[in-house]
Amino acid sequence: MSFKNISLIYIFLLLFGQVSGQTKSSKSFYPGKTWNDNMGKPIQAHGGGVMYYNRVYYWYGENKDTVTSNQNTGFKGISCYSSKDLYHWKNEGIVLNPVKSDSKHDLYPGNIVERPKVLYNEKNKQFVMWMHVDQQGYKYARQGVAISKNPTGPFEYINSVRPNGFESRDMTIFKDDDEKAYAIYSSENNKTLHLSLLTDDYLEHSATYKRIMIDMSREAPAIFKSRGKYFLITSYCTGWSPNPALYAIADSMMGNWKEIENPCKGEGAETTFGAQSTFVLPIEGRNESFIFMADKWNPKNLSDSRYIWLPIQFNGNKLHIKWVEEWSLDFFKRFNW
Ligand code: GAL
DSSP: OOHHHHHHHHHHHHHHHHHHOOOTTOOOBOTTSOOBOTTSSBOOOEEEEEEEETTEEEEEEEOOOTTTOSOSSSOOOEEEEEESSSSSOEEEEEEEOOOTTOTTSTTOTTSEEEEEEEEEETTTTEEEEEEEEEOTTSOSOEEEEEEESSTTOOOEEEEEEOGGGOOOOSEEEEEOTTSOEEEEEEETTTTEEEEEEEOTTSSSEEEEEEEESTTSOEEEEEEEEETTEEEEEEEESOTTSOOOOEEEEESSTTSOOEEOOOOEESTTGGGGGGOEEEEEEEOTTSTTOEEEEEEEOOTTSGGGOEEEEEEEEEETTEEEEEOOSSBOGGGGGGOOO
16 A cells, blocks of 8 residues: 555544544543444433442433434334443443333333433442433333343333423432432422422332422433532533533532532533533543533434533632533542532
């Protein structure tokens, strides 16, 4: 091969690397660029969340791959990817499958299943997945629950509920240090968020719940705990279109939630950098290091929606999320919090 050809291939690889972001060897995050899995295919884990178990991170999310079905919003399965370093992800396949044979089933491919999140229940030694289950038109507004003995599934679907009789759409779940788990979800026609305590097995909602961010039309909740305080990042309700985020703080989960401000700063802050919150990922073994995970939706081709992962910075008790083109976990080393 001539020197010219080798140079051309090199230039091509460089350019391609730029466009697709993550390469096999890279130890960086490239927010908004295509992120490929170990098979070289774009990761399909939209509206997702990450669970850490036995020194491995598991990323669960909506598979929106149009190769398996041409229906853009219909349920194609919940995917799982695993990683030890957060940069490189192994495709563990679909861990919750559509039920094609029963059109009345919540998981029928024509239905909607969004924002799955998984927690490990110590008591029952099982993994519990909660998700938003809906029908086209978003009037069904329920939460579905599934269980598995393994983090990589298969998850067995149990049923869906309206927590304490209330609607539920965008949602997340959160496990506190005392092993109590909570669901946070858009309710009351998406006008008000509800926060409810799950039962000890995480399989049901207890009667203890609280209305927060009342009449503020917040959704896409992402929650984390830092230095004894609880932080809840949310989006406004504008469908697939991005809007400004808003976060609230509380001293306890069932305490008073106080709205603060848009945590995003700088250029792109007014649209959450073109994305919508989905999860906040605590980095294991690093003090006060959290990644803000958001979805940059592409409504024309949802499978090509991208991931915006950005480091959360603290300014006193205030959160700052700023755009970074390329970054690594070493970013957190510069801070002394
Ligand atoms: C968004 C929501 C997404 C999806 C979308 C459908 O507001 O956060 O998860 O439901 O609406 O339009």
